[in-house]
Amino acid sequence: ISDFKVPRCFKPEGFGSVKNAQLHHFADASDQGYGTVSYERLVNDHNIVHVTFVMGKGRVTPLKGMTIPRLELAAAVLAVKVDKLLRSSLQLHLDHSMFWTDSQSVLKFLANEHSIYKTFVANRVAAIRDATELSQWKYIESKSNPADDATRGQNADKLTNNKRWLHGPDILWKEKQEQQHGPVSFKETSSLALDDPELKR
Numbered sequence: 254i255s256d257f258k259v260p261r262c263f264k265p266e267g268f269g270s271v272k273n274a275q276l277h278h279f280a281d282a283s284d285q286g287y288g289t290v291s292y293e294r295l296v297n298d299h300n301i302v303h304v305t306f307v308m309g310k311g312r313v314t315p316l317k318g319m320t321i322p323r324l325e326l327a328a329a330v331l332a333v334k335v336d337k338l339l340r341s342s343l344q345l346h347l348d349h350s351m352f353w354t355d356s357q358s359v360l361k362f363l364a365n366e367h368s369i370y371k372t373f374v375a376n377r378v379a380a381i382r383d384a385t386e387l388s389q390w391k392y393i394e395s396k397s398n399p400a401d402d403a404t405r406g407q408n409a410d411k412l413t414n415n416k417r418w419l420h421g422p423d424i425l426w427k428e429k430q431e432q433q434h435g436p437v438s439f440k441e442t443s444s445l446a447l448d449d450p451e452l453k454r
Contacts, residue, residue: 254409259419263305263345269297276307276339276350277425278332279393280359281400282324286313288403289332291339292421293347304421307343310335311403323373325356328400330377333384352385355395363387397422 264271273296280289288311295303310331314324329352336350354360362370362378364387370378395401399417407415 257413263293271295274347279353279400280328280332281398281404282328283404286404287324287328290400294425302426304425306419309403322358325359326377329359333381352390353393355393355398
Protein backbone atom coordinates (compact mmCIF):
# COMPACT_ATOMS: atom_id res chain seq x y z
CA ILE A 254 0.00 0.00 0.00
CA SER A 255 3.03 2.29 0.35
CA ASP A 256 3.03 2.56 -3.45
CA PHE A 257 -0.49 3.94 -3.54
CA LYS A 258 -0.51 7.67 -4.23
CA VAL A 259 -3.40 10.06 -4.74
CA PRO A 260 -2.76 13.25 -6.78
CA ARG A 261 -4.16 16.17 -4.80
CA CYS A 262 -3.65 18.96 -7.34
CA PHE A 263 -7.08 19.65 -8.82
CA LYS A 264 -5.83 22.07 -11.47
CA PRO A 265 -2.61 20.97 -13.20
CA GLU A 266 0.16 23.46 -13.88
CA GLY A 267 -0.22 25.23 -17.20
CA PHE A 268 -3.89 24.26 -17.54
CA GLY A 269 -4.90 27.89 -18.04
CA SER A 270 -8.22 29.55 -17.31
CA VAL A 271 -11.10 27.31 -16.28
CA LYS A 272 -14.36 28.02 -18.08
CA ASN A 273 -16.33 25.17 -16.51
CA ALA A 274 -15.90 23.19 -13.29
CA GLN A 275 -18.25 20.44 -12.20
CA LEU A 276 -18.47 17.76 -9.55
CA HIS A 277 -19.47 14.30 -10.72
CA HIS A 278 -20.66 11.75 -8.17
CA PHE A 279 -21.03 8.03 -8.90
CA ALA A 280 -23.14 5.82 -6.63
CA ASP A 281 -23.45 2.05 -6.41
CA ALA A 282 -24.43 -0.77 -4.06
CA SER A 283 -24.03 -4.51 -3.66
CA ASP A 284 -24.97 -7.07 -1.04
CA GLN A 285 -21.63 -6.30 0.65
CA GLY A 286 -21.86 -2.53 0.88
CA TYR A 287 -22.68 0.75 -0.82
CA GLY A 288 -20.68 3.82 -1.64
CA THR A 289 -19.91 6.80 -3.79
CA VAL A 290 -16.88 8.32 -5.49
CA SER A 291 -16.55 11.93 -6.61
CA TYR A 292 -14.48 13.68 -9.26
CA GLU A 293 -13.91 17.27 -10.29
CA ARG A 294 -14.08 17.86 -14.04
CA LEU A 295 -12.41 21.00 -15.41
CA VAL A 296 -12.62 22.40 -18.93
CA ASN A 297 -10.31 25.23 -20.00
CA ASP A 298 -10.63 27.87 -22.73
CA HIS A 299 -9.25 25.42 -25.31
CA ASN A 300 -11.82 22.75 -24.36
CA ILE A 301 -9.12 20.60 -22.77
CA VAL A 302 -10.57 18.37 -20.04
CA HIS A 303 -8.93 17.41 -16.76
CA VAL A 304 -10.54 15.05 -14.24
CA THR A 305 -9.35 14.71 -10.64
CA PHE A 306 -10.34 12.25 -7.94
CA VAL A 307 -11.75 14.18 -4.98
CA MET A 308 -12.99 11.61 -2.49
CA GLY A 309 -14.60 8.23 -2.07
CA LYS A 310 -16.80 6.91 0.70
CA GLY A 311 -18.03 3.41 1.36
CA ARG A 312 -20.27 1.83 3.96
CA VAL A 313 -20.90 -1.82 4.74
CA THR A 314 -24.36 -3.28 4.29
CA PRO A 315 -26.42 -3.09 7.52
CA LEU A 316 -26.73 -6.34 9.48
CA LYS A 317 -30.47 -6.09 9.02
CA GLY A 318 -30.98 -7.29 5.48
CA MET A 319 -31.88 -4.69 2.85
CA THR A 320 -32.90 -5.14 -0.76
CA ILE A 321 -30.48 -4.04 -3.49
CA PRO A 322 -32.86 -1.27 -4.70
CA ARG A 323 -32.93 0.18 -1.18
CA LEU A 324 -29.15 -0.04 -0.91
CA GLU A 325 -28.82 1.69 -4.28
CA LEU A 326 -31.11 4.45 -3.02
CA ALA A 327 -29.00 4.77 0.16
CA ALA A 328 -25.93 5.15 -2.05
CA ALA A 329 -27.66 7.92 -4.00
CA VAL A 330 -28.45 9.76 -0.76
CA LEU A 331 -24.81 9.38 0.28
CA ALA A 332 -23.73 10.97 -3.01
CA VAL A 333 -25.98 13.96 -2.33
CA LYS A 334 -24.51 14.35 1.17
CA VAL A 335 -20.97 14.21 -0.22
CA ASP A 336 -21.88 16.88 -2.78
CA LYS A 337 -23.07 19.19 0.01
CA LEU A 338 -19.88 18.50 1.98
CA LEU A 339 -17.56 19.22 -0.94
CA ARG A 340 -19.37 22.37 -2.01
CA SER A 341 -19.08 23.78 1.50
CA SER A 342 -15.44 22.73 1.87
CA LEU A 343 -13.75 23.36 -1.47
CA GLN A 344 -12.65 26.92 -2.14
CA LEU A 345 -13.47 26.61 -5.81
CA HIS A 346 -16.06 28.11 -8.12
CA LEU A 347 -18.17 25.13 -9.12
CA ASP A 348 -20.93 24.89 -11.66
CA HIS A 349 -23.71 22.34 -11.26
CA SER A 350 -23.07 18.82 -9.99
CA MET A 351 -23.96 15.61 -11.81
CA PHE A 352 -24.97 12.31 -10.23
CA TRP A 353 -24.53 8.92 -11.89
CA THR A 354 -26.09 5.57 -11.00
CA ASP A 355 -26.39 2.20 -12.67
CA SER A 356 -29.67 1.53 -10.85
CA GLN A 357 -32.86 1.84 -12.88
CA SER A 358 -34.76 1.51 -9.60
CA VAL A 359 -33.27 4.75 -8.29
CA LEU A 360 -34.13 6.58 -11.50
CA LYS A 361 -37.68 5.25 -11.33
CA PHE A 362 -38.09 6.33 -7.71
CA LEU A 363 -36.90 9.85 -8.53
CA ALA A 364 -38.93 10.22 -11.72
CA ASN A 365 -42.22 8.98 -10.28
CA GLU A 366 -44.15 11.81 -8.65
CA HIS A 367 -47.55 10.16 -8.51
CA SER A 368 -47.06 7.11 -6.28
CA ILE A 369 -46.79 7.03 -2.51
CA TYR A 370 -43.81 5.01 -1.30
CA LYS A 371 -43.18 3.21 1.93
CA THR A 372 -41.44 5.31 4.60
CA PHE A 373 -37.84 4.17 3.94
CA VAL A 374 -38.01 4.97 0.23
CA ALA A 375 -40.20 8.08 0.64
CA ASN A 376 -37.78 9.74 3.06
CA ARG A 377 -34.75 9.13 0.87
CA VAL A 378 -36.44 10.17 -2.33
CA ALA A 379 -37.54 13.39 -0.62
CA ALA A 380 -33.97 14.08 0.56
CA ILE A 381 -32.64 13.66 -2.97
CA ARG A 382 -35.38 15.73 -4.60
CA ASP A 383 -34.92 18.55 -2.08
CA ALA A 384 -31.21 18.85 -2.90
CA THR A 385 -31.08 18.08 -6.64
CA GLU A 386 -32.98 18.32 -9.90
CA LEU A 387 -34.00 15.27 -11.91
CA SER A 388 -31.91 16.56 -14.81
CA GLN A 389 -28.77 16.14 -12.67
CA TRP A 390 -29.21 12.36 -12.52
CA LYS A 391 -27.75 10.19 -15.28
CA TYR A 392 -27.49 6.51 -15.98
CA ILE A 393 -24.16 4.74 -16.39
CA GLU A 394 -23.61 1.10 -17.23
CA SER A 395 -22.49 -1.05 -14.31
CA LYS A 396 -19.24 -2.03 -16.02
CA SER A 397 -18.28 1.65 -16.33
CA ASN A 398 -19.34 2.76 -12.84
CA PRO A 399 -16.24 3.43 -10.68
CA ALA A 400 -18.35 3.35 -7.50
CA ASP A 401 -18.57 -0.40 -8.00
CA ASP A 402 -15.03 -0.55 -6.62
CA ALA A 403 -16.24 0.97 -3.34
CA THR A 404 -18.97 -1.63 -2.81
CA ARG A 405 -16.99 -4.85 -3.01
CA GLY A 406 -13.65 -4.06 -1.40
CA GLN A 407 -10.19 -4.47 -2.90
CA ASN A 408 -6.92 -5.77 -1.56
CA ALA A 409 -3.85 -3.54 -1.64
CA ASP A 410 -2.43 -5.05 -4.83
CA LYS A 411 -5.65 -4.57 -6.79
CA LEU A 412 -6.15 -1.06 -5.44
CA THR A 413 -2.67 0.14 -6.43
CA ASN A 414 -3.28 -1.12 -9.97
CA ASN A 415 -6.80 0.26 -10.23
CA LYS A 416 -6.47 3.12 -12.71
CA ARG A 417 -10.21 3.80 -12.96
CA TRP A 418 -10.64 4.65 -9.27
CA LEU A 419 -8.27 7.64 -9.39
CA HIS A 420 -8.51 8.42 -13.11
CA GLY A 421 -12.30 8.35 -13.29
CA PRO A 422 -14.42 6.77 -16.02
CA ASP A 423 -13.58 7.55 -19.64
CA ILE A 424 -16.91 9.30 -20.13
CA LEU A 425 -15.70 12.24 -18.02
CA TRP A 426 -12.60 12.76 -20.14
CA LYS A 427 -14.50 13.19 -23.39
CA GLU A 428 -14.80 16.74 -24.69
CA LYS A 429 -18.55 16.28 -25.09
CA GLN A 430 -20.08 14.03 -22.48
CA GLU A 431 -22.55 11.40 -23.56
CA GLN A 432 -25.81 12.23 -21.88
CA GLN A 433 -26.97 8.75 -20.98
CA HIS A 434 -30.38 8.15 -19.47
CA GLY A 435 -30.14 4.38 -19.65
CA PRO A 436 -32.15 1.66 -21.36
CA VAL A 437 -35.38 3.38 -20.34
CA SER A 438 -36.03 7.10 -20.43
CA PHE A 439 -37.29 9.14 -17.49
CA LYS A 440 -40.62 9.45 -19.25
CA GLU A 441 -40.94 5.69 -19.39
CA THR A 442 -40.09 5.35 -15.69
CA SER A 443 -42.75 7.79 -14.54
CA SER A 444 -45.07 4.98 -13.50
CA LEU A 445 -44.19 1.93 -11.42
CA ALA A 446 -45.69 -1.51 -11.65
CA LEU A 447 -48.73 -1.96 -9.42
CA ASP A 448 -47.02 -4.85 -7.68
CA ASP A 449 -43.89 -2.88 -6.83
CA PRO A 450 -43.04 -3.81 -3.19
CA GLU A 451 -42.09 -0.22 -2.32
CA LEU A 452 -45.54 1.22 -3.06
CA LYS A 453 -47.54 2.06 0.02
CA ARG A 454 -50.82 0.19 0.19
